[in-house]
Amino acid sequence: MKVRFWGVRGSIPVPGRATNRYGGNTSCVEVRPRAADPIIIDAGTGIRHLGKALMEGTFGDGRGKASILISHTHWDHVQGLPFFSPLYRAGNQVHIFARQRDMHLEAVFSQQHDAAYFPVPLSAMHADMHFHELVEGARFHIGKAHVTCARLNHPWVAIAYRVDVDGASVVYCSDTAPFTDMLLGRDFIERPSFGTLPPPVQSELAAMRAGVVALAKNADLLIYDTQFTPEEYQARPHWGHSRPDDAIEIAREAKVKQLCLFHHAPMRSDDDNDKILAAARELVSADKFTLVSAYEGLEIPLGDQ
Numbered sequence: 001m002k003v004r005f006w007g008v009r010g011s012i013p014v015p016g017r018a019t020n021r022y023g024g025n026t027s028c029v030e031v032r033p034r035a036a037d038p039i040i041i042d043a044g045t046g047i048r049h050l051g052k053a054l055m056e057g058t059f060g061d062g063r064g065k066a067s068i069l070i071s072h073t074h075w076d077h078v079q080g081l082p083f084f085s086p087l088y089r090a091g092n093q094v095h096i097f098a099r100q101r102d103m104h105l106e107a108v109f110s111q112q113h114d115a116a117y118f119p120v121p122l123s124a125m126h127a128d129m130h131f132h133e134l135v136e137g138a139r140f141h142i143g144k145a146h147v148t149c150a151r152l153n154h155p156w157v158a159i160a161y162r163v164d165v166d167g168a169s170v171v172y173c174s175d176t177a178p179f180t181d182m183l184l185g186r187d188f189i190e191r192p193s194f195g196t197l198p199p200p201v202q203s204e205l206a207a208m209r210a211g212v213v214a215l216a217k218n219a220d221l222l223i224y225d226t227q228f229t230p231e232e233y234q235a236r237p238h239w240g241h242s243r244p245d246d247a248i249e250i251a252r253e254a255k256v257k258q259l260c261l262f263h264h265a266p267m268r269s270d271d272d273n274d275k276i277l278a279a280a281r282e283l284v285s286a287d288k289f290t291l292v293s294a295y296e297g298l299e300i301p302l303g304d305q
């Protein structure tokens with residue numbers, strides 16, 4: 001399979017001279033099994049370019065089939081979907097998978113097509129769209145690929161995915177806070193407070209962390225949310241993002257082969273990202289896995305291709 005990055009940014013798109021090399025589009029990763037349909041992870045603004053590329057092939061004449069795994073429905077992971085060209089061509093089949101709370105999945109996606117936000121209603125898109133609501137711990141197949149998921153520590157609800165296909169595995173773990181200081185997802189937290197957590201919360205976080213390590217076990221590639229520096233995390237632990245150190249710890253425990261820093265903060269310039277990568281590489285100089293930082297256009301071949 002091949003893994004290609006179309007959007008690597010968190011929170012909001014940030015085009016401009018300072019972000020040219022890493023790219024300014026929000027989260028979108030394409031997993032392309034050998035001789036099979038694309039599996040897309042997240043539909044941030046990066047999915048627009050991917051959609052244009054797909055229209056050059058079978059999607060252009062309405063014979064394409066794609067699956068989109070959504071980590072969660074915050075804007076930076078869904079806001080590219082209305083600009084995904086294959087959805088406008090009759091005959092294309094698009095399957096959308098996500099975990100949701102309290103609302104039907106299709107309703108959540110329809111809302112960003114409300115006339116106040118976008119001129120074309122979701123129901124007027126011509127492709128054949130199917131929504132698949134996931135439960136925690138869901139396991140399923142997309143063609144010959146096996147997909148598993150795990151819960152993450154993030155406001156509202158977010159999940160990580162593992163895709164096993166062509167004798168290799170990729171794990172996408174964005175967005176998540178570390179599993180130490182607070183449990184996110186219940187209520188809106190306006191001001192963070194560090195302190196001793198009640199034992200049931202500690203054990204819930206420990207179970208969540210164990211689930212993530214198990215999901216990433218021996219993965220060929222682990223893509224991990226590293227939006228924060230340690231100082232930024234200290235100021236905003238309730239935002240639901242990690243530091244490179246957190247990603248490195250999980251990569252070590254799970255014995256992955258390659259770790260990829262992902263979901264770069266919007267204010268991070270290309271030079272900032274270079275520095276973060278260089279510092280993280282020093283930390284793992286004695287480790288067995290390799291470390292890269294995601295940029296638009298990065299393509300990582302894994303297993304049989």
Ligand SMILES: [Zn+2]
Binds near residue numbers: 010076077175263
């Ligand atoms: Zn995000």
Ligand SMILES: [Zn+2]
Binds near residue numbers: 074154175
């Ligand atoms: Zn989020």
